[in-house]
Amino acid sequence: xxxxxxASPYGHGGQSLQIAIVGRGFSGLMxxxxxxxxxxxxxxxxxxxPQPIISGGQALATARSTEILNSRARDLSVSTGEPKDxxxxxxxxxxxxxxxxxxxxxxxxxxxPKATFSDYVYQRFSEALAQRTDVSVQMSNEGIARIRRxxxxxxxxxxxxxxxxxxxxxxxxTGYGLKVPLEKxxxxxxxxxxxxxxxxxxxxxxxxxxxxxxxxxxxxxxGFTGRITILSRRGFLPQPHTRMPADAVFPSxxxxxxxxxxxxxxxxxxxxxxxxxxxxxxxxxxxRKRARTLWASLPPSEKRQFNRHLRAIYDSHxxxxxxxxxxxxxxxxxxxxxxxxxxxxxxxxxxxxVVRWAGQSAEEPFAADNVIDCRCLSPxxxxxxxxxxLSSGLATTDELDLGLSVNPAGELLTPxxxxxxxxxxxxxxxxxxxxxxxxxxxxxxxxAAAALIEARSRxxxxxx
Ligand SMILES: Cc1cc2nc3c(=O)[nH]c(=O)nc-3n(C[C@H](O)[C@H](O)[C@H](O)COP(=O)(O)OP(=O)(O)OC[C@H]3O[C@@H](n4cnc5c(N)ncnc54)[C@H](O)[C@@H]3O)c2cc1C
Numbered sequence: 356x357x358x359x360x361x362a363s364p365y366g367h368g369g370q371s372l373q374i375a376i377v378g379r380g381f382s383g384l385m386x387x388x389x390x391x392x393x394x395x396x397x398x399x400x401x402x403x404x405p406q407p408i409i410s411g412g413q414a415l416a417t418a419r420s421t422e423i424l425n426s427r428a429r430d431l432s433v434s435t436g437e438p439k440d441x442x443x444x445x446x447x448x449x450x451x452x453x454x455x456x457x458x459x460x461x462x463x464x465x466x467x468p469k470a471t472f473s474d475y476v477y478q479r480f481s482e483a484l485a486q487r488t489d490v491s492v493q494m495s496n497e498g499i500a501r502i503r504r505x506x507x508x509x510x511x512x513x514x515x516x517x518x519x520x521x522x523x524x525x526x527x528x529t530g531y532g533l534k535v536p537l538e539k540x541x542x543x544x545x546x547x548x549x550x551x552x553x554x555x556x557x558x559x560x561x562x563x564x565x566x567x568x569x570x571x572x573x574x575x576x577x578g579f580t581g582r583i584t585i586l587s588r589r590g591f592l593p594q595p596h597t598r599m600p601a602d603a604v605f606p607s608x609x610x611x612x613x614x615x616x617x618x619x620x621x622x623x624x625x626x627x628x629x630x631x632x633x634x635x636x637x638x639x640x641x642x643r644k645r646a647r648t649l650w651a652s653l654p655p656s657e658k659r660q661f662n663r664h665l666r667a668i669y670d671s672h673x674x675x676x677x678x679x680x681x682x683x684x685x686x687x688x689x690x691x692x693x694x695x696x697x698x699x700x701x702x703x704x705x706x707x708x709v710v711r712w713a714g715q716s717a718e719e720p721f722a723a724d725n726v727i728d729c730r731c732l733s734p735x736x737x738x739x740x741x742x743x744x745l746s747s748g749l750a751t752t753d754e755l756d757l758g759l760s761v762n763p764a765g766e767l768l769t770p771x772x773x774x775x776x777x778x779x780x781x782x783x784x785x786x787x788x789x790x791x792x793x794x795x796x797x798x799x800x801x802x803a804a805a806a807l808i809e810a811r812s813r814x815x816x817x818x819x
Contacts, residue, residue, distance in 0.1 A: 372398035372812050375512055375520060377499045377740070378528035379404035382781030382797050384476055386526050387492070388433055388483050389798075389805035396812055397489035401520060403512070405498040422469050423677055425565055427596070429463035430795050431472055433479050435802045439463070444475050464600060466677040501743050502527075504776065524808050526765075526778040532735030555724035556581040559708065561700055562729035563587035563667070565674055568684055570729050571693060583693040584723070586710065589667035590697040593674055595681035597634040604633050605641025610649055614657045617649070618665070639672050646789040647763070655754040662755055670731070673790065734758045734783045741783075749775045757786030764803035778804045 374390060376383045379402050387400060424431070434440035442462045445451050451471060455462070484492060501513040502525060512520045560570050560583060571583055585592070606624050611617055621642055625635035653661070661669075676684065687693045697713035698721075707723040736742065736752065741759070744750040744767070751770040753760045760768040761784035767775040780800055782792040790796045 372396060372524070373520075373522040374398055374400050374524045374526070374808065375510070375522040376400065376402045376526045376528055377404075377502075377512070378530060379406060379494070380528060380530050380781075381476065381794065382530060382801070383526075383528035384480055385433060385797055385801045386528055386778075386780050386804065388476075388480050389435075389801035390808065391480075391483035391487050391490060392435075393802065393805035394809045394812060398812070400490060400492045401495060401522070402492065403495045403497055403499050403514070405496055405515070407496055422569060423466045423680065424469050424472055425466065425593075425596075425674060425676055426794060427463065428465050428467055431467075431475075433476055433798055435798070440479075441472075441475055444478070445471075466596075499740055502740060502749070502777070503747070504749060508776070510777070523812070524776075524778070526780055526804065527740075527767075527783060528780045529738065529740065530734070530782050531732040532738045555579070557584070557723050558582070558725045558727065559584045559586050559721070559723040560727050560729055561586050562731060563590065563592050563695075564670065564729065564731050565593055565676065566731075567729040568593060568676060568680070570727055571687060572680070572683060575687065581692070581724075584721075585693065585695045586698055586700060586708075586721075587695065588697065588699050588713075590695060590713070591667045591671035592684065592695065593676045593681070594636075594672050595678045596675045597636045598678050599634055599637075601634055601636040601640055603640035603644055604628055604631075604637045605645065610645065612652065614653065614660055614665075635672075636675065643673060643790055650789045658755055662757075732782070734785060744777070749777060750779075753784075753786030755786050759783050759787075761787050763788060763800065764807050765800045766804070766807065778808075780804060 372394070374394075376386050383402060383404065387402060390398070390400060428442050428445060429438065432438050432440040432442075439461075445455075445462045445467070451467075455465065484490070495514070497514040497516050497518075499512050500515050503511045503513075505511055505521075510522050510525045512522060512525065514520065558574060558579065558581060560567050560574075563585065567585055567587075571585060574583060606620075606627070611620055621638070624642070625638040628638040628641075629635055650658070675681075688695060698710040699713075701709045701711060701718055703726065704720060706720075708721045708726060709718050710721045711718050734741070734757075736745070736756070736758070741750070744759075745752065748769055750767045751760050752758065759779050760772075761779050762768060762774065765778045765780045765784060767777045767779050769775050781797050784791045784800075788796070788800075791800065
């Protein structure tokens with residue numbers, strides 16, 4: 356038996372392993388934590404993002420400190436095999452303990468501000484890095500313009516400033532695409548909120564997800580007393596979390612294979628959960644655990660049908676609001692100054708929008724002093740890096756063109772369905788893996804990707 360040092364897909368010319376992560380949002384930072392904990396040999400990690408900050412994730416860190424995460428603390432551990440890691444961190448955090456009633460046992464069921472989660476993720480990253488004196492991490496504020504696979508299996512990243520970096524492994528964590536600089540984003544947000552509060556009589560909030568609800572409540576918090584229209588194509592607003600624990604429950608028998616039978620099956624699972632003293636939310640949590648195999652088993656026509664008719668309903672039941680936030684939204688709608696309207700936005704015009712209302716064919720102008728776009732994001736497949744990967748055959752889209760085709764470990768699949776050796780963590784894989792835009796799924800995927808990178812970086816044992 357001979358040990359071939361670095362006679363593996365990774366490692367070149369005796370240099371240490373080079374890994375690149377493109378994007379420093381939650382997925383990028385989570386991937387860094389997973390690599391630091393999983394890859395046993397020394398390596399150099401380079402993290403690219405034109406956004407200057409490093410934190411628990413851009414979407415989460417830029418949020419105002421009062422905004423509450425819509426996942427329970429018990430579901431937000433970034434440590435594999437230690438589901439209580441986040442709640443233990445909260446318990447050890449004197450500042451947080453003082454702010455929250457000690458009567459809440461274990462903190463597992465509570466909802467925490469986004470900034471708190473962001474602090475936790477960053478602390479875990481710093482600790483993981485401190486444990487690894489054999490790893491160097493370099494943060495670059497350059498965006499990546501192009502990724503190429505070389506004949507020797509390595510990857511060349513072209514940076515926006517024209518320079519290049521050669522790496523053994525590349526992880527794309529670009530989420531929904533490049534962001535505008537944070538400062539500008541925040542200033543625009545503040546300015547929009549101020550001007551809406553000061554001058555406007557009618558504000559339209561486009562979208563129906565958590566961001567739209569956040570925005571409505573922030574307008575009110577900022578003192579806006581005018582009319583708000585939530586303009587949504589389907590009209591399904593997020594449902595509430597239950598005040599009960601909602602541990603996942605779901606019938607164990609095999610799921611039917613046709614969409615309409617699946618819908619009936621899920622409805623009766625929810626009813627059964629309620630009858631047994633649990634909640635429909637517990638059944639939805641159970642469904643989420645089976646969503647991946649279920650999605651993979653559906654033929655493309657049924658996937659399309661789900662997307663057209665059921666996705667909005669599914670999203671409104673999976674992305675839920677803490678019960679008190681939901682109650683506030685209900686009061687807001689009942690008060691009459693906030694209205695939910697179903698319609699499709701066709702274009703922006705001076706003084707408002709052109710809209711086609713649900714069930715009508717005519718287009719109509721809809722006056723608004725201010726329009727805030729909170730529609731659900733999807734990965735930007737026209738982003739030059741992604742478009743280039745698609746045209747060079749290193750990636751392909753999923754059947755519905757919602758994102759890139761990936762396996763559960765986040766490895767990009769080529770048009771022939773082969774792993775491309777590149778990884779895409781998080782929302783980029785939304786069309787292949789349901790719920791991969793959520794923290795628990797991103798955590799699991801990051802560790803799976805890191806385990807593959809670790810396996811490929813190990814010296815290969817060969818008979819001989
Ligand atoms: C307001 C809000 C609340 C949420 N609440 C929850 C919650 O309670 N629970 C839950 O599970 N999930 C929640 N999520 C969802 C989850 O946090 C997101 O799906 C996740 O943050 C996505 O992170 P990401 O790093 O993949 O993408 P992003 O946050 O979009 O980050 C991608 C980064 O990549 C960079 N980038 C893009 N292109 C390039 C390039 N070419 N070169 C270099 N860098 C590039 C961008 O600048 C950006 O910084 C929430 C999301 C939002 C927006």
